[in-house]
């Protein structure tokens with residue numbers, strides 16, 4: 001199933017922004033569970049790389065989240081991480097290490113005023129396509 005857009009609630013976005021803000025100056029990461037591009041739950045995970053330029057979802061947490069998503073009958077809708085110093089697009093490493101072609105990759109980066117913004121992409125076999133991000137209650 002190809003994603004057309006990523007749909008989040010304002011509270012999902014607030015959880016993501018609080019997590020990436022708390023993680024500065026390192027990248028922060030997490031996972032999104034839901035159905036057909038619509039997020040039902042935000043899973044905040046540890047960046048096991050503890051790096052300002054790399055992220056690696058802590059493996060034990062990744063497994064726990066994937067089991068929870070499976071048990072709820074959801075899909076892994078998205079994977080988010082921050083680029084605290086920008087840019088708001090996937091890095092070459094992000095593209096090379098994108099193992100979930102069905103999921104949206106969300107990059108959170110500061111805008112020109114230092115406020116977090118989120119952009120979403122699908123990454124499949126090295127090809128990056130931007131998705132629209134829709135905020136709906």
Ligand SMILES: [Zn+2]
Pocket residue numbers: 081082083090091094
């Ligand atoms: Zn990245």
